[in-house]
Amino acid sequence: MHSKNNADQELTAHLNVSPARMQMEYIQHLVRQGASLKDCRNRNNDTALHQLVRHYRSVVLDSGLSESVAAQFGKAIQYLQEQGVDVHAKNSFQYSALQILLNTAVNGISAVIIELTLIFIKNASVNLAETNDQGLNLFEIITSHAGSPTWLIEKLQQLPSAYRLEETAKIGRSYAIEADDCLDLEAFMQAAEYDKQRLLGKGRGGTVYYTRLHGQDVALKTTSLVNNNSSFTKSIQRSCKEIAFLQALTKAQVPNIIGFKGYCIHHWHIHLFMEYAEFGSLKAYYEKYPRPDWGRFSDRSLPFQLAQDILTGVYWVHKFNIILCDLKPENIVLTRDPASPNEICAKLIDFELSQKTGLSLNCWAGTYWFIAPDALCDGNSKKSDIYSYGRVLLSIAQWKPHPDFVGKSLADYKKNGKLQWERFGEDLVNGRLQPDIPLDTPPEIAMIIRETSASNPKDRPSAPALKSRLNAFFWQSKEKKEAEDADLLSWCSLQ
Template sequence: MDKLNAEAAEQCKRTLSYILCQNNSPSNPNTPQSSVIIPDTSFYKRWQKSDRLFEGIYTSSGYSTPKTPATLIDVKKFSHLNSDSNCMWRQNSSDFMSFIEEPDLINFSPPLSHRNSMIDQFEDSSGRFDHDYVQLGVLGSGEFGTVFKVLNKLDGFYYAVKQIKIRAKTMKTEALQEAYILASSSMIDDNCYIIRYYSVWTEISALYICMELCECSLKKYIEKAQVTEKLVYKFMRDILKGLKKLHDNNIVHMDIKPENILLSMYGKFKLADLGLARITTNLTNEIPEGDCRYLACEVLEDANENHVPDLTKADIFSLGASVYEIIRGKPLPKNGQEWQDIRHGRIKIPFGYSYNIRKAIEIMMSREPEKRPSAAQLLDEYFVSDKEKEIKKWKNYAGWLEKGQNGEKKVVVKKERKMSL
């Protein structure tokens, strides 16, 4: 009996709790409304209005994640909108981008000089690297910096973080070049053959670039794997696709070599290390020189002249020299007679490779830049996938059928004319 009474009491409590909750629900018209008014300057109201305050990502340490400088907009280009007092730009500055037409966006380029950079508006994020990441090892190191394999404590993903030492203020601008180019390439559609960029920030005497973590470089990959024609076709197609994307957007790499070609976790070869990359529309008299083993001769010969050579063809030479080094099985020379012979097109391609690969290497390493094909031409003529070959085959067959049908129609017309006569 006592057990039944206890169960009935519990049921009554649950029923009363449900009724009370329903009566106090905001959807109930009988619920008394609060007299508290939230001011417009409160963080809640500012968040509802998409205030710029909330564009940063705030961590428990109290500092915000620095953002890569965005593409600068030339406001003078839209000065005619100032005269219209009823235009949306005057009413709401957040809708300014709606006035920009698609062709205008193509002309915008990221800031590539220190005076255009917004980096001075950010303070050094002291300790962010140690605070947000766990160092798991060193992937590579050089004269100017080190690349670490890290684990992000916030999202749990693995990344590669490049630390660039800054020993002088002038080095800060040079170090930012790679971040700017990576940010530019990340805005390119379908840029899956270029190393992915995530963020950049500065700390005391160092700049950090967070990038996609890859499996290994092409140089290390061929040390364990056998170099076959299938492998050459694979990495050449991938890198030519990435190079085509860069060249189509007026970006040259200027340091292509097996060490700067990385194999991603998903089996794609990608262009990396864009520290010497430049946007050709903003070139000055200074032309960056990469590794001398893969450097095209016109970069050295034309360096002191008034005109700038076609640096896209210099990238083609470097890629050709890279694949030549891989298939011959030994490093290229840094100087000497053999170095000169390579620049004059006197190369010895080993047997065992198809005519397409042998011919492609020869023309890519031609002494005359105008004789070297573009990345797009190489993809269409020499490094065509089996699927594309099949598509071309059927297109040619369809064209042949169409020509045959047109020829039969002409014959029928001639016969009809003869019969009428």
């Protein structure tokens, strides 16, 4: 094994970059780590180059690899040069040379070498934002090779110029993403041939398209990670969190939760493949079909079916100690019930804003029209999800995406086409928004809507309690209907 000084000298030789440029890079690194310009001037001496070399060496060691990687690092650069790539040129690279190198990167160690090589070339004044003749961005090529969110997070921690080192490191420790559902690049590229005209939905978290994967209809949710530096951390945090939650819920075969098919990282986007819901969102269903009757429950009327399915999803999410934080008609999709293909089944989607219970939530998340007053003041909880469920139940009863309150509707909070959220929040917290329940709503459903709308979260029932009540209500109604049918048949036989 080389001594520390020899290793530094060896790495310096491999870097083959002018001392002035490395000195500038070192100063930039210090600033990124929070050092002042005065500190940088004090450190800007003959040892700056040596310190920078040691920093690059620590990057290698921090990845958990041996010091021999330093030598492999140099070999990677030599390999590029042998393939005709001028590592000091200021123009784009030859795609074929880089592609050959990528094809030899069969494991994480090789990939780290490639990444470090690219950092190196960046230090040599090559603009990595430039594309090659094939129009492919080098960073995008490396990202598509990465394979999983965990891999990307770990490697970003190792790069001295990565976005927000400290914040990204915290994300990597917070979410354990399993690699089982990571799609290989070939499978992803086939599925990625989606028709952008078949847009299923678009929101703050990304854009959802229809496509096919392994011969099945699927929904592809695409989230950009690099809209700007400030949004990178939140983007990757939300995506990794959603993957982790969906993996756990799908593996446990939790009912009434959208099925998770896999994920892939490509071109600085995280792509999630999920079960395709052919009838779209509940919000879209409201707008497309007329309001149905609650019925007499023997035929599992649609409103009751929706109420029960959505509650079942909330019940199981809470069993996994997850808080939804943004339950609303847009985040509920309708598809065919696998047990009864002639019936519609509701499933919950979009876990980007969801949180684990027990975390300190010092801010609220959700959509104003469905958010609980306590969520605005104290942050989200399971009981704030119950409040949102009651609002969704009210929207089913009214058959409206944004249900009316007593004496107030969404239009009352609009001015010049914009919603006045401050006035709405004030009315919500002060208890002025009471549910306007249609007269034909079954009494038990109306009672649940009122109880879930309680201002004090302690007065709201839990998901298990609501589930028991809905089940009991259904069977009581079914028995009553069967008794009425029997009486009718008896009367007919006497005629």
